[in-house]
Amino acid sequence: MILAxxxxxxxxxxxxxxxxxxxxxxxxxxxxxxxxxxxxxxxxIFCMAVVAASTTGDTYSGILLGIPGANSAAATMVDGHPLxxxxxxxxxxxxxxxxxxxxxxLWGTLTFAxxxxxxxxxxxxxxxxxxxxxxLALVCVGFVSNKxxxxxxxxxxxxxxxxxxxTNPVTNADRWTFGWEYLxxxxxxxxxxxxxxxxxxxxxxxxxxxxxxxxxxxxxxxLDGIKAVWKYKWDAIRGGAIGAFIGFLPGLGGAMGDWMAxxxxxxxxxxxxxxxxxxxxVIGSEGANNSQKxxxxxxxxxxxxxxxxxxxxxxxxFMTLGFELGTPDLAYDMRFFDSLxxxxxxATVLVGIICITFNRYISMISYVRYRYYFxxxxxxxxxxxxxxTGGWEDYAILILCSVLGVFCKExxxxxxxxxMAFILxxxxxxxxxxxTTLYTIETLMTRPIFIILIITxxxxxxxxxxxxxxxxx
Amino acid sequence: MKKLLTLCLMAxxxxxxxxxxxxxxxxxxxxxxxxxxxxATQLEPFLGENITIKHIPGAxxxxxxxxxxxxxxxxxxxxxxxxxxxxxxxxxEKVDYDYRDYDSIGLMNLNIIAAKRIGENMDxxxxxxxxxxxxxxxxxxxxxxxxxxxxxxxLACFKEHVTWVNGMSxxxxxxxxxxxxxxxxxxxxxxxxxxxxxxxxxEIWFHHGILQADGSHADDPNHPGFQLEILFEERWDVEPSGxxxxxxxxxxxxxxxxxxxxxxxKGNPNTFLLRNALHQMSLDPDAIAAIEKKVGKYEWKxxxxxxxxVDTLMSFITPKALINLIHxxxxxxxLASVYxxxxxx
Numbered sequence: 001m002i003l004a005x006x007x008x009x010x011x012x013x014x015x016x017x018x019x020x021x022x023x024x025x026x027x028x029x030x031x032x033x034x035x036x037x038x039x040x041x042x043x044x045i046f047c048m049a050v051v052a053a054s055t056t057g058d059t060y061s062g063i064l065l066g067i068p069g070a071n072s073a074a075a076t077m078v079d080g081h082p083l084x085x086x087x088x089x090x091x092x093x094x095x096x097x098x099x100x101x102x103x104x105x106l107w108g109t110l111t112f113a114x115x116x117x118x119x120x121x122x123x124x125x126x127x128x129x130x131x132x133x134x135x136l137a138l139v140c141v142g143f144v145s146n147k148x149x150x151x152x153x154x155x156x157x158x159x160x161x162x163x164x165x166x167t168n169p170v171t172n173a174d175r176w177t178f179g180w181e182y183l184x185x186x187x188x189x190x191x192x193x194x195x196x197x198x199x200x201x202x203x204x205x206x207x208x209x210x211x212x213x214x215x216x217x218x219x220x221x222x223l224d225g226i227k228a229v230w231k232y233k234w235d236a237i238r239g240g241a242i243g244a245f246i247g248f249l250p251g252l253g254g255a256m257g258d259w260m261a262x263x264x265x266x267x268x269x270x271x272x273x274x275x276x277x278x279x280x281x282v283i284g285s286e287g288a289n290n291s292q293k294x295x296x297x298x299x300x301x302x303x304x305x306x307x308x309x310x311x312x313x314x315x316x317x318f319m320t321l322g323f324e325l326g327t328p329d330l331a332y333d334m335r336f337f338d339s340l341x342x343x344x345x346x347a348t349v350l351v352g353i354i355c356i357t358f359n360r361y362i363s364m365i366s367y368v369r370y371r372y373y374f375x376x377x378x379x380x381x382x383x384x385x386x387x388x389t390g391g392w393e394d395y396a397i398l399i400l401c402s403v404l405g406v407f408c409k410e411x412x413x414x415x416x417x418x419x420m421a422f423i424l425x426x427x428x429x430x431x432x433x434x435x436t437t438l439y440t441i442e443t444l445m446t447r448p449i450f451i452i453l454i455i456t457x458x459x460x461x462x463x464x465x466x467x468x469x470x471x472x473x
Numbered sequence: 474m475k476k477l478l479t480l481c482l483m484a485x486x487x488x489x490x491x492x493x494x495x496x497x498x499x500x501x502x503x504x505x506x507x508x509x510x511x512x513a514t515q516l517e518p519f520l521g522e523n524i525t526i527k528h529i530p531g532a533x534x535x536x537x538x539x540x541x542x543x544x545x546x547x548x549x550x551x552x553x554x555x556x557x558x559x560x561x562x563x564x565x566e567k568v569d570y571d572y573r574d575y576d577s578i579g580l581m582n583l584n585i586i587a588a589k590r591i592g593e594n595m596d597x598x599x600x601x602x603x604x605x606x607x608x609x610x611x612x613x614x615x616x617x618x619x620x621x622x623x624x625x626x627x628l629a630c631f632k633e634h635v636t637w638v639n640g641m642s643x644x645x646x647x648x649x650x651x652x653x654x655x656x657x658x659x660x661x662x663x664x665x666x667x668x669x670x671x672x673x674x675x676e677i678w679f680h681h682g683i684l685q686a687d688g689s690h691a692d693d694p695n696h697p698g699f700q701l702e703i704l705f706e707e708r709w710d711v712e713p714s715g716x717x718x719x720x721x722x723x724x725x726x727x728x729x730x731x732x733x734x735x736x737x738x739k740g741n742p743n744t745f746l747l748r749n750a751l752h753q754m755s756l757d758p759d760a761i762a763a764i765e766k767k768v769g770k771y772e773w774k775x776x777x778x779x780x781x782x783v784d785t786l787m788s789f790i791t792p793k794a795l796i797n798l799i800h801x802x803x804x805x806x807x808l809a810s811v812y813x814x815x816x817x818x
Contacts, residue, residue: 028501123652167532169640172604173566173809174532181539184532299648312644316502319767320510324667388500389529430640437638438599438654 001342004042008049009347013354015050016057018380023054023293023310025190025384027317040321041339047317048343051310052104053351055293059096059286064089064363065377066201068193074416075141075262076289077197079274079281086277089363094225094356095279096286101352102229103240104290108348110244111294112341118248118298125249128444131431132453133249134424137256139457140263141420143464152414158404159418162187163425169433182393187401189423191385191394195401196419198381200409202374222359228279235265235280239287247292248299259420261288267460290348297340301325492522493747495735496545497554498537500530504661505556508733511767512554515760519750524552533604534558535568542570546738552578552747553736557585558605560727560786564795565604565802565810572736573787576744577779579751580734582684583771584693585659585725587612588669589678593656599636600657601646602806608681608725609659610637610806612701615721616679619709624797627717631805639807650675661732662695662769679704683771684730686778688785690722695770720797723789730786733768734779748776790816 015026027050037043061067062077063084076096083092142152161176166186168175177183229236239261246257265284266274274281293310300311315325323336355362386394408415421428435444444450495513499506506528513524529537534556541553553575562568587609589595596617600609610631618630641649647668650658657678660668669675682690682700692700705713713721735751737744754760755773765771774782795816802810 122648126652126654127649168809170602170807171809172533181531181536184536185530186532299644313502316507319507322766324766389531430642430645433640434638434645434649437636 001042001045004037004046005049005343005346005350008046008343009053009350009354012050012053012055012347013057013351016054017060018384023051023058024313025387026050026054027310027313028387030317034317034320037321040323041335043321044318044323044336044339045343047314048340049347049350051293051314052290052344052347055290056097056100056104056348056351056355059093059100059289060362063092063096063282065205067198067381074193074197074419075258075285076282078262078285078416079276079278082275082277083279083282084363088221088277090221090360091225091228092279092282093359093363094222095228096225096282097352097355097359098226098229099236099239099283099286100289101348103236103243103287104294104348104352105345107240107244107291108294108341108345111297112337112344115298115301115337118302122248122299122302125449126447127431127434128439128447128450129453130249130427131435132450132457133246134256134427134431136453136457136460137260138417138421138424138428139461139464141259142414142417143461148412148414149465151412152417155408155413155415155418156421158413159421159423160425160428162192162418163422164429166426169426169430180393182389182391182397186426187397187422188385188388188394190387191398191401192419192422194381194385195398195403196405196408196415198377198405199402200405200415202377203406204409206371206374222356225359226356229283232280232283235268235284236287238264238268239284240291241287243288243290243292244295246288247295256420256424257288257292258285259416261285263460267463294344297344301340492550493520493524494548494551495524495526495554496537496541496551497526497528498531498534498556498559499528501526501528503530505534505554505733508764508767509554511764512735515757515763516750516754519753519757519760520747521750533562533566535562535566539569541736542574546575549737549741549743551737555731555734555736557583557728557732560731561604561607561724564724564727564790564813564816565607565799565808567811567813572731572783574739575736576739576741577774577776577783578735578737578744578747579755579773579775580731580779580782581768581771581773582782583661583729583732583768584680584683584695585609585661585729586665586669586680586693586696586699587657587659587678588650588665588675589658590650590653590656591674591676595657595678597634597636598657599638599655600659601641601649601655602637602639603641604808605728606659607802607806607808608721608728609657610635611717611721611724611801612679612681613657614801614805615713615718616701616705616708620705620711620713620715622717624717624800628801628805631801637806662771663767666769681725681729684726684782684785686781686785688788690726716793716797719789719791719794720801723791723794724798726786726789730782751775792817 012026027047030047034043059076062074063080066077066081068074068077080092080096083089138156142156143149165176165183167184174184242261242264243257246260262281262285265280269280272278272280296311300315318325382398385398388394405415408418495509497506497509509526513526517524529540531537538553538555538559545551563572598613600606600613613635614627614631617634618627622630638655646655646658649655651672677696677699679701680693680696680699682702683693685691690700690702692703702713737747752775755775795812799810799812802808
């Protein structure tokens with residue numbers, strides 16, 4: 001049991017450290033190994049440890065390199081990477097990991113202890129509410145992350161266009177694929193993340209021919225990071241609650257939770273400057289990181305309906321272990337629930353301890369010149385992106401996305417907005433179709449949560465246009 | 474660490490010594506991928522050789538099957554794993570693959586079951602759309618609109634009665650059904666057990682029946698009395714028949730009659746060996762129990778029985794049935810279906 005936990009934690013941490021990889025990639029690779037678990041419950045512990053550890057681990061490349069470890073860690077790097085450039089990598093990392101760990105434990109406890117109680121709550125949120133949440137996420141990332149809001153709108157437009165390449169949900173025919181069969185299933189998420197963020201940063205690093213920072217002053221940063229979490233505990237708690245809520249809603253989660261948490265932190269602190277190394281930005285977004293992973297398990301376990309992309313893979317992995325999530329039989333299998341809880345919670349604790357202990361050593365990479373480690377980075381990122389088909393098409397898409405990323409960075413078109421729109425494009429289209437098919441204006445007006453969300457969207461967009469000074473692109 | 478190294482070594486050696494390859498047209502984790510993994514594990518001891526899974530994902534599971542058809546099938550060790558969606562695409566989309574060019578190793582003849590919310594008026598169903606639900610659309614039109622209508626009358630009746638909701642993934646559909654935003658849904662037998670039988674507000678609506686060797690459809694012993702043909706006769710006092718019914722039979726048979734199937738190229742010298750191993754596996758209660766846990770209790774058609782099933786299915790393809798299928802799919806369901814003349818040849 002302990003061995004499964006340790007191996008899962010170590011493997012998850014390594015996967016989390018690879019830019020553009022993340023929990024989903026890490027889990028996909030495991031399919032061939034599941035049959036080697038003599039006791040399937042050990043497989044459950046292993047998988048949950050991978051989820052918890054990779055989620056925490058993906059913070060590193062965001063803060064240290066300015067490259068999100070997974071799409072969900074993009075918000076953290078907006079303020080985290082500038083801190084690393086100021087020689088405060090250990091400070092930022094410790095604050096991020098502490099927030100992530102505490103929220104993981106808090107929401108993990110609430111999730112696994114109260115699992116059967118969530119069923120009725122989930123039924124309250126219908127298609128209109130999901131649509132409004134998606135719109136809120138786009139507003140958060142589009143208007144909050146960049147003061148050039150017109151360019152953000154253009155970036156959102158490009159992201160939506162790219163995200164809608166693939167199959168038309170109505171006609172079920174290929175759309176905008178230019179006759180290229182590979183594009184029929186759409187552009188994959190990993191090359192988009194890597195292309196938008198990884199390669200522009202790598203090129204930037206090579207151009208500067210320098211390390212992320214030259215300021216060698218790590219003393220006291222670990223303690224300062226922990227103290228910062230306590231000082232800004234409300235940002236951490238708010239971020240955690242937002243992430244937990246988004247994770248709870250099936251099919252959302254991931255990047256959306258982090259950006260909404262970041263957006264709420266910016267909105268709650270209008271007098272502060274963000275995007276240039278504000279620790280509250282790191283704490284706010286990281287709050288959502290592990291909490292949304294924990295609550296994503298609610299629809300996955302209760303209904304067999306995946307709460308996020310990693311949960312869909314997890315569902316299939318558990319199936320190969322003989323556990324069919326969402327079935328009543330499993331509800332009585334206490335050993336299964338114990339294994340879920342044990343794997344997630346202890347891996348969260350373990351990876352938190354490992355990371356905080358070794359942060360000051362790991363963050364030394366920010367003092368190393370880019371040219372010494374960029375080849376390894378390129379190899380790892382390319383490997384992660386070629387996990388889809390392994391064919392030349394995967395590499396071609398990565399190159400095209402990288403060109404787009406370099407362009408957006410150069411001309412300050414919000415890359416987070418583009419990525420978020422790309423991720424949510426299918427949801428935006430599908431939910432819009434569903435809502436307009438099943439509801440009328442009159443029936444929508446009878447849904448109070450929907451109305452509140454629409455008002456919030458309008459208010460947030462208006463305030464952000466007037467007051468936002470962030471320049472991150 | 475030692476165990477990790479052992480696991481890695483085992484994974485590597487398994488891959489290096491692999492003798493047979495199952496080509497799955499999906500990403501790891503998809504329904505057919507899971508089925509292929511289970512069957513491969515159960516089949517290996519009877520085959521005496523290793524089987525690895527090669528995923529070739531792509532839109533609507535077509536590119537993987539096309540690749541098998543265009544380049545991979547000449548290899549004697551490559552086996553294609555297909556699903557019911559491939560069958561529907563074969564009828565109405567421009568695909569390269571053609572079942573007539575392959576030998577069946579074995580296939581599972583499943584049934585798809587439609588459910589409804591208890592107490593709902595199912596003359597006005599709200600149902601999730603998609604090419605995988607085409608047979609349900611046809612079944613609903615028959616059941617609701619009755620016998621003896623022209624094609625255009627069925628079209629108008631469907632549009633008037635059915636709210637066809639596009640853009641839903643399987644998970645969204647299930648949740649929308651649980652929440653009551655949809656009042657109808659459909660599942661394969663295993664998913665039906667999981668998502669419908671556990672829902673106190675849901676009950677069976679109809680099922681399509683199980684394809685027989687003579688081309689008829691029999692009632693499903695797991696859900697007796699709910700076959701569409703039986704319900705139709707109960708409601709309208711006549712058996713379903715006519716052009717509309719023929720097109721319905723065509724599309725439901727191509728989806729459900731080849732829900733999960735294994736193929737090799739015609740003339741593959743390993744065909745007998747593979748069929749024999751699959752036959753041996755089908756006699757093993759433990760192996761079958763492991764597969765049934767995933768898909769439910771349905772029979773295998775192995776070897777020549779599988780080929781005979783393909784012949785039966787091809788006999789459903791008539792110019793009129795195909796034209797009607799494409800017409801209804803385009804006009805009522807909004808699908809970009811294409812008429813494929815070569816299917817008639």
